[in-house]
Amino acid sequence: MPTRTPPHAPDSAESTEKAPANPPAKPRRTAKPKTVEDTSAAKPAPAAPKAKKPPAARKAATRAKAAAPATGRFITLEGGEGAGKSTQVRRLLERLQAAGIDAVGTREPGGSTGAEIMRHLILSGAAKPLGPLAEATLFAAARADHLDATIRPALARGAVVVCDRFADSTRVYQGALGNVDPRLIAALEQVTVGETRPDLTLILDLPAEEGLARAAARSGQGADRFESEGLAFHRALRAAFRALAESEPERCVLIDARGTPEAVEEAIWQAVSTRLKLPSPRRRRRT
Ligand SMILES: Nc1ncnc2c1ncn2[C@@H]1O[C@H](COP(=O)(O)OP(=O)(O)OP(=O)(O)O)[C@@H](O)[C@H]1O
Numbered sequence: 001m002p003t004r005t006p007p008h009a010p011d012s013a014e015s016t017e018k019a020p021a022n023p024p025a026k027p028r029r030t031a032k033p034k035t036v037e038d039t040s041a042a043k044p045a046p047a048a049p050k051a052k053k054p055p056a057a058r059k060a061a062t063r064a065k066a067a068a069p070a071t072g073r074f075i076t077l078e079g080g081e082g083a084g085k086s087t088q089v090r091r092l093l094e095r096l097q098a099a100g101i102d103a104v105g106t107r108e109p110g111g112s113t114g115a116e117i118m119r120h121l122i123l124s125g126a127a128k129p130l131g132p133l134a135e136a137t138l139f140a141a142a143r144a145d146h147l148d149a150t151i152r153p154a155l156a157r158g159a160v161v162v163c164d165r166f167a168d169s170t171r172v173y174q175g176a177l178g179n180v181d182p183r184l185i186a187a188l189e190q191v192t193v194g195e196t197r198p199d200l201t202l203i204l205d206l207p208a209e210e211g212l213a214r215a216a217a218r219s220g221q222g223a224d225r226f227e228s229e230g231l232a233f234h235r236a237l238r239a240a241f242r243a244l245a246e247s248e249p250e251r252c253v254l255i256d257a258r259g260t261p262e263a264v265e266e267a268i269w270q271a272v273s274t275r276l277k278l279p280s281p282r283r284r285r286r287t
């Protein structure tokens with residue numbers, strides 16, 4: 001079950017911190033596992049105690065549910081380092097909540113207890129010597145846990161899930177840049193993501209130099225495993241994300257991320273409100 005404690009909360013555009021704002025900011029590589037945010041205003045009534053299924057049966061049940069059509073909407077934000085994804089996830093969540101919509105913010109790698117442990121492992125660079133193929137499988141393992149623990153349950157209850165990076169990052173970082181065989185990337189995606197594909201992917205586009213400068217100016221941490229790659233790597237990342245947006249225009253929208261946080265937020269809201277039929281606002285509970 002996903003917890004109802006505050007999750008990875010994308011940081012504020014005004015802040016120079018990258019680390020999640022709630023719970024209080026901590027250096028990313030030592031951050032405690034975070035879980036999904038439930039933006040619910042009202043607390044759920046305590047559930048009657050249930051007999052616990054064994055973990056394998058629970059996973060099978062979640063996967064079976066995943067095959068059924070989810071009623072929620074799944075939005076992902078992608079792009080290079082420092083493009084403003086976390087900032088805009090937070091802003092989008094605020095707008096959705098203000099409209100009374102049940103919205104959940106999460107991130108990759110991470111977004112569930114197990115996946116946050118994997119995040120720490122991968123971004124510390126511990127797996128770098130094993131190469132991009134090993135890293136791709138680690139990202140996929142983290143994604144499988146994140147989907148089962150957080151994303152699918154939220155979609156099943158009708159929430160809008162807004163995720164900071166998802167499978168497109170594996171396609172781009174490990175596939176296009178890491179030269180992992182595209183058949184393996186596609187197979188990993190098929191096994192982990194299955195039918196839970198994003199309804200909308202917003203690709204934040206910014207010159208690599210600007211993104212890296214923004215990321216460097218962010219206080220509280222040094223460059224992680226991928227940020228510390230050279231400029232050529234980050235330029236190639238941008239090109240790969242742009243190519244991805246062009247190849248899947250039904251799902252992806254390229255967002256010019258050079259403007260102010262407010263201008264980018266507006267462009268994102270335009271894309272979300274024109275591309276997606278959002279769920280109805282939740283009815284407030286009488287007190
Ligand atoms: N439109 C903007 N203009 C100027 N600065 C911005 C803008 N959006 C975000 N920032 C700032 O740039 C830094 C990076 O933003 P943010 O952490 O949201 O990017 P990110 O895409 O999530 O980065 P990463 O991929 O490295 O996690 C932060 O300090 C943030 O406050």
Ligand SMILES: Cc1cn([C@H]2C[C@H](O)[C@@H](COP(=O)(O)O)O2)c(=O)[nH]c1=O
Nearest residue numbers: 108109139165166169170173174226227
């Ligand atoms: C999901 C995913 C992520 N990455 C890389 C991209 C970034 O460098 C880091 C995540 O850090 P962020 O500050 O939260 O953006 O991980 C990747 O290489 N492959 C993936 O699938």
